[in-house]
Amino acid sequence: MITVAQALEHLFELADALPHETVPLRDAAGRMLAVPVAATRTQPPFAASSMDGYALKGVEADLHAQFKVVGESAAGHGWTGTLGAGQAVRIFTGAPVPDGADKVVIQEDVERTGDLITLTDGPEPKDNIRPAGVDFEQGNVLLAPPRRLSSGDVALLAAMNVVTVPVIRKPVIAVIATGDELVMPGEDPGADQIIASNSFGLAAMFEAMGAVVRILPVARDTKSSLITVFGLTRGADLIVTIGGASVGDHDLVAEVAADLGMDQAFYKVAMRPGKPLMAGRLHGVPMVGLPGNPVSAMVCGTVFLQPMLRTMMGLGRTPAPRVQVPLAADIAANGPREHYMRATIAKGQITDAGLQDSSLLTVLARSNALMVRPPHDPPRMAGTVVDAILID
Incomplete structure (x- = not known):
C-alpha cells in the first residue's frame, strides 16, 4: 500500500492538462480562464461626472458665485461645446465632463433660477469627476489564469468589450458503476439488489466543478459486460469506475482493464475509507478505480478526484484544502x-x-x-x- 500523499502524486502525473477553447461571454461564468485577457478599450473612456449637478471651472466655484447654464450633459448624450468663464453645464451621473470644466458642484449646493445658478454652499474639495481610465486603460491585462471566472469577472470582461473568452475545455468524465447487485434509480430492484447511488453522487460532485459527466450503463460482473462498457468511454478525458477493484472472485475491473492494455500506476492506499483504490492509464486516458462502498467512493472523490480535476483545469497540483x-x-x-x-x-x-x-x-x-x-x-x-x- 502507498500513502495518500503518494497516491496524489501519481494522480497528478496522470492528470493531463486540457486544451482551451473560446466561448461567448454569456457562457464564460464558472469556466477556467485559459490565457491572460487585456482590455480592448479604456474605462471610463472619458472624464465622467460621479454626481448630479453642474460642471464648471473650479477656480470660479466661490460661495454665492453665479453662473449661466449653457447646456446639458447626460449619460450617452454629452455636451459638445467648450465651457467659458462664468458658464456652467447641467450634468448627470456618468455623463461626459465638458471641455473647459474641471469640477462638478452637486445640485444640493446650487440654487437655480431660469438659466442662472448660484452656489449656496462653500466649495468642497472633491471635484466629483471620475478621470478617464480610472478603472482601467486599453491594453491593461486585467484577468489571468489560473482563475475560475466569477460573475464579477464576467462584468469586467463585458466592460473590457471582450466578446469571446478563452477558457479551459470542460473535462469529460465517464463514470462506470459495476456489479450484478446494482440497478439504476427508478428501476425495480430484485431481492438481492440495491440502487446505484455512487454514480449520481460523484456526477454531482464533478459537475459542480464544471465537468461534463457521462454516466454509463452498469457493468455486470462478467468480462464481456465490462469490455462492452469500457468501449463506451471513447472521447472521455477521465474514466472512473466504481466497485470491482478489490480482490474478490467477482472483482474483475483490474483484470479486464489490464487485458485492455491499462498501465497501472498503483493499487491500494493506506487510508480509511477507500483502501482498494486503483489508478493508471487505459489507451492513454487516465483511469481511476474507486471502491464500491458509497462513502468510500465519495470520500475518494473528495480526496483524490477533485484535486486531480483541478490539476487538469490548470489550477495546479494541490491537495484538497484543509x-x-x-x-x-x-x-x-x-x-x-x-x-x-x-x-x-x-x-x-x-x-x-x-x-x-x-x-x-x-x-x-x-x-x-x-x-x-x-x-x-x-x-x-x-x-x-x-x-x-x-x-x-
Whole structure:
C-alpha cells in the first residue's frame, strides 16, 4: 500500500492538462480562464461626472458665485461645446465632463433660477469627476489564469468589450458503476439488489466543478459486460469506475482493464475509507478505480478526484484544502491507516459523526466535513485542533 500523499502524486502525473477553447461571454461564468485577457478599450473612456449637478471651472466655484447654464450633459448624450468663464453645464451621473470644466458642484449646493445658478454652499474639495481610465486603460491585462471566472469577472470582461473568452475545455468524465447487485434509480430492484447511488453522487460532485459527466450503463460482473462498457468511454478525458477493484472472485475491473492494455500506476492506499483504490492509464486516458462502498467512493472523490480535476483545469497540483478546527469532544486513538472521518463543524468546533461504516450514506449526508486523522494518531482531548476537509 502507498500513502495518500503518494497516491496524489501519481494522480497528478496522470492528470493531463486540457486544451482551451473560446466561448461567448454569456457562457464564460464558472469556466477556467485559459490565457491572460487585456482590455480592448479604456474605462471610463472619458472624464465622467460621479454626481448630479453642474460642471464648471473650479477656480470660479466661490460661495454665492453665479453662473449661466449653457447646456446639458447626460449619460450617452454629452455636451459638445467648450465651457467659458462664468458658464456652467447641467450634468448627470456618468455623463461626459465638458471641455473647459474641471469640477462638478452637486445640485444640493446650487440654487437655480431660469438659466442662472448660484452656489449656496462653500466649495468642497472633491471635484466629483471620475478621470478617464480610472478603472482601467486599453491594453491593461486585467484577468489571468489560473482563475475560475466569477460573475464579477464576467462584468469586467463585458466592460473590457471582450466578446469571446478563452477558457479551459470542460473535462469529460465517464463514470462506470459495476456489479450484478446494482440497478439504476427508478428501476425495480430484485431481492438481492440495491440502487446505484455512487454514480449520481460523484456526477454531482464533478459537475459542480464544471465537468461534463457521462454516466454509463452498469457493468455486470462478467468480462464481456465490462469490455462492452469500457468501449463506451471513447472521447472521455477521465474514466472512473466504481466497485470491482478489490480482490474478490467477482472483482474483475483490474483484470479486464489490464487485458485492455491499462498501465497501472498503483493499487491500494493506506487510508480509511477507500483502501482498494486503483489508478493508471487505459489507451492513454487516465483511469481511476474507486471502491464500491458509497462513502468510500465519495470520500475518494473528495480526496483524490477533485484535486486531480483541478490539476487538469490548470489550477495546479494541490491537495484538497484543509481547515484547522478544535474538537468539541474527546476522540479515541486512530489505527495504522490515515482516517477520513465523517464529521460536523458547528459553532467553530468539530464533532465526529459517530458511526463511520463506509456504507452509511445518511451519515455522510448530514456531515459537512471530513476529519483527517494521521496514522497512529493518539487519543485527542476536546479543544485540540485537528485538520478537516470541508464537504458540501
